Amino acid sequence: MDWNCCWTKEQIERGDCPYIREGEEELLVLLPRRIVEKCFYCDRFRDDLRRLSQEELPLARIVPFLMEALRDQKNQISAMAGSLDSRNQEISFLHELAEVLQTTMNLDEVLSVAMTAITAGKGFGMNRAFLLLTEKRQHNLGIGPRNLQEAWQTWDEISHHNYSLTEMASQFFNTKLRSEKAKFHEILTLLEAHLTEEGHLLNRVLGEHKPLLVDEQLRSSVGDNGLTELLDVESYLIMPLVCRNRPVGVILADNYVTHKMITRQDLESLETFGYTVAFAIERASLYDQLQEKVERLVEVNEQLLEQQEQIVRMEKLALVGEITSSIAHSIRNPLMTIGGFARSLLRKSVGDDPIREHLTSLVTAAQQLDDVLTEILTSSDSLYPARDQWDLNLLVYRVSEELAERLSRREITLRLDLAQNLPMAFIDFRQITFCLRTIIINLLDSLSDGSTVTLFTRQSSEGLLLEASAGPIPSGHTATGLGLMVCRNLLEKQSIPFTITTGDQEISFKITVPIERRE
């Protein structure tokens, strides 16, 4: 019989079979493969089979059935291979995604990777996506084009460069994170509000831990709380992000530009992705918290060290305090005895008794020693400033009352010019009292009898000003003495400005104390 097809020939020439394409030349000499791969689809072969069956050969009748079965099997295998290939790509992509997510602990970077993966063509290829977190809402994010032009621009750029997921995510994180957040600010704000609404679709999906494809059918049956209008798309999917049974956030994704239909297959692929992303978000959040705790711990540790040092310092100072207290006790009692009895005898002596002069000297010397002792003790006391809110005018009144007798003995007038309604000063009351007392006593030493001392308080931009001025003073007088040195020292320790100015006839001491608590 003269056959139309080449199936009977072991070897054929190029052009004998119209189905053999360039690169398939080996089929010219491989008959079995040529029959299975080419002849089964050749019309001339079918004609040959029809003619063969008319010869009533038994095998000729079953060959078409076998051929049909073989073709079906081939199609099935081909479909399975396609599916496997697609799954393989998906697994490779998820593997790459997991690897990329493992390299970062920064939450924004994790979110950038996730959002890039969901929208990248080599990823899940969605046009647009929004990610909302249940906590840390400042990290919420949107990604995608606003229109076709913007979409083409982006896709064109990506196709030219063939970026990997890492590169795309890194580029997004470095250059687009802020602008995309700003671009979708309005939608994100509205979505955020929906996420907190009880019974809202977003909340329901989050609670059920199952992804949802929202399309026309679902919308008409259960509704979607206006999300379709908000997103301006026909269909979209909602992907809950759940880690250890705890809702971490939710992703909404759609094909805003291409309007490509979202399939169940897309949903299933994204489910695995959702677990990976949720875990990475949770890990980054925990790492953030851990960082915060570590920083706090370091801070507390530093404080503890400082406090330990302070305790050691205080212990040393306490020892100094104990010593000075002991000295005070040992000196003050005999001094009090000498001065006290001298005063008593002076008071009881008659006016022309020559011993009065000696007793007066004793009283004065005892008083001087008393003042020096107070200065020394205050100096050691200044190691422990006990600052609090105090009325500065009250302090001035107290010192005035305390020194009234000494001033009146010298016929020195004390004039008070105190501002009313002053805020409280943040000071160590005893130390500032000591300073003012010392300043006035110092003035007493330089002023002639009958002079005037003025105490002045005012509020200034630096705090509260306490000024003591007096005159006339002898020319060439300089403010010296142990007491003033102690004053300067203890005020300096508390960073309180202390200035002494001398004019032709007048001397002025200025202390500016703080109002606010200062560490």
Place this chain on the structure above:
Amino acid sequence: MARVLVIDDEANIRLLYAQELGDDGYEVVTAATVSEALSRLDEQLFDLVILDIKLKSESGLDLLQQIVRERHNLPVILCSAFSCYKDDFSAWLADGYVVKSSNIEELKLEVGKVLGKKAHRG
């Protein structure tokens, strides 16, 4: 005439207080130790106690607490060579606080003030 109990471990100080306060018209009784002070307090009624904080190895602040606990109407003025005890909480129980000085006018003023307050309270 108000009766004042002066408690101080220094004999000279006790003598000075007795003389000065006596001159001002007070009846002064003195004690050098805590036990002596407690005996005097049991024997007589006083209008005021002047108490030194450091009584050799004993603490005037402990005695102050005992006096306040057992005789809460009896005012106490604390006397100390050092002003730092003003910051001690237990010193706040006292009705007055005077830093020892060669001029005991401040103490006399405080005595007058505290006794005046007591008289006013009845």
